[in-house]
Amino acid sequence: MKKQFLVLNITMTLGLGSVFALPTAKADSISGIQSQRSSIQANIKQANQEILLVQDELSKLNEQLKRAEQAMIDNQNMIVKTENDITAANLEIQKLEEEVASLQEAIAKRNEILKERARSYQVTGGDVKYLDVVFGSTSFSDFVDRVGAVVTFMNADKDLMEKFEADKKAVEEKQASIQTKLVELTNLKTELDGMRAQITEQQQQNELLREELKQKEAAGLASKADLQQQDSSLASQEAQMAANLAPRVATTTGSSTSTKSSTTTSSYIPAAPVQGSGAVSIVTTVGNRYIGNSVYVFGGGRTAYDVANGRFDCSGFVHWAFAQAGISVGASTDSLKNAGRKVSTSEMRPGDLVFFNTYKTDGHVGIYLGGGNFIGSQNSTGVAVANMSSGYWANHFAGKVVRIIE
Known part of the structure; x- marks a missing residue:
């Protein structure tokens, strides 16, 4: 905003x-x-x-x-x-x-x-x-x-x-x-x-x-x-x-x-349409429609009403984004961090889940986009792209990366 x-x-x-x-x-x-x-x-x-x-x-x-x-x-x-x-x-x-x-x-x-x-x-x-x-x-x-x-x-x-x-x-x-x-x-x-x-x-x-x-x-x-x-x-x-x-x-x-x-x-100018049919392309771009048009709600993103009105918390947004690619994942940070397989930060690529230690260990999750950026529902902005290479997110990133899409 x-x-x-x-x-x-x-x-x-x-x-x-x-x-x-x-x-x-x-x-x-x-x-x-x-x-x-x-x-x-x-x-x-x-x-x-x-x-x-x-x-x-x-x-x-x-x-x-x-x-x-x-x-x-x-x-x-x-x-x-x-x-x-x-x-x-x-x-x-x-x-x-x-x-x-x-x-x-x-x-x-x-x-x-x-x-x-x-x-x-x-x-x-x-x-x-x-x-x-x-x-x-x-x-x-x-x-x-x-x-x-x-x-x-x-x-x-x-x-x-x-x-x-x-x-x-x-x-x-x-x-x-x-x-x-x-x-x-x-x-x-x-x-x-x-x-x-x-x-x-x-x-x-x-x-x-x-x-x-x-x-x-x-x-x-x-x-x-x-x-x-x-x-x-x-x-x-x-x-x-x-x-x-x-x-x-x-x-x-x-x-x-x-x-x-x-x-x-x-x-x-509407958000650029999703290109291609690859799952990675979908989960990394489908949330663009909500950038600047959403709000963070604890427990949001789990009902049709929330999705229609752009109401997400971090894990609810990830759950929804993967569902758009036909992939079922959990709707809580605890379930998401145990999904897929863990990879090192040197291996992470677009579509991987990245976790941050906020009010608790692995308290926040987003979808890595590449270039040090990730998309997620942040409490102050709603759905937004944020940089994890410096500043707040870099300080709270402990290296936890999970790969859902192989």
């Missing part, structure tokens, strides 16, 4: 700037006035053309601002959903921690029972002497009773040990589950912070764009008004002179004041 404003600024300067340099000279004859008016009316015609061009660009940029505003609303909704998910996950973790505490308490109690059992069966300095217990009976009946008691105690100890091991395993599994949840929460929080930063940046840029748009439009209209005022002043002079001459002259001059300001519509 900033490039568009630069073009507009240059156009306004070249097309309208010269108007302010026109002298408001007072002619001493009708022919002199007519000559000045002819020059001014030519400038008015040019001003009309330039203003229409500017207004056409303003219309496109205003549509872009509307997309960006809607994107901010959608992103904010995504943030709210993510925060709710984090709250729910925290409640689940709290519940798991309570279960773990309960299991640990049960294990501790069983451990004490086992220790007490062991002490009751053990003699000083030796092991449990079940045979002494059995053969210390005073009668056959006592012998049977003692054997039964020993078996009962041994089975009870075995059950306690098995229960102990089962509970211990359950605790370990619960703890592992908690750790997994904590990792997921950390990733969600990182992603949430990234979304907030993107929304803030979009808001700031939108405010700057609005102000620049107002200034451009005001400058164009002021230039046109200045021209029209000069023409009106000269028309009055012409009419006054004509009134002092013969009606023939008045008729002649009257016809000269009937100049119409022609209007033109701004020309629109």
Whole structure:
């Protein structure tokens, strides 16, 4: 968009700037006035053309601002959903921690029972002497009773040990589950912070764009008004002179004041059509139609509505571009970085996926075009071609390249 404003600024300067340099000279004859008016009316015609061009660009940029505003609303909704998910996950973790505490308490109690059992069966300095217990009976009946008691105690100890091991395993599994949840929460929080930063940046840029748009439009209209005022002043002079001459002259001059300001519509040069049927050609050029006509939306590019309105996030754009070549790839950076095969930076060629460490490792993805450039949906511009050889993208490129098309 900033490039568009630069073009507009240059156009306004070249097309309208010269108007302010026109002298408001007072002619001493009708022919002199007519000559000045002819020059001014030519400038008015040019001003009309330039203003229409500017207004056409303003219309496109205003549509872009509307997309960006809607994107901010959608992103904010995504943030709210993510925060709710984090709250729910925290409640689940709290519940798991309570279960773990309960299991640990049960294990501790069983451990004490086992220790007490062991002490009751053990003699000083030796092991449990079940045979002494059995053969210390005073009668056959006592012998049977003692054997039964020993078996009962041994089975009870075995059950306690098995229960102990089962509970211990359950605790370990619960703890592992908690750790997994904590990792997921950390990733969600990182992603949430990234979304907030993107929304803030979009808001700031939108405010700057609005102000620049107002200034451009005001400058164009002021230039046109200045021209029209000069023409009106000269028309009055012409009419006054004509009134002092013969009606023939008045008729002649009257016809000269009937100049119409022609209007033109701004020309629109469509993006160059995709050439060839090769998959690489398709995925590297199909997104050109959205350059300057799209907006970054977290989670965008996955519905017909998003595609029709140029609403993409980075992975959604890559998913869509490859789909236009009949190639199915994932719609998240995590799935895309594990697709195809990894290649070195020295081997990368147009059509390869390039990854950047933004708010997280491999947090941004684009399609390499060659010459150090890639196309992708950037959070500040929507779909755009960016250079990864220097500046921001060079600093955030860690060398991760994935080839989908062999």
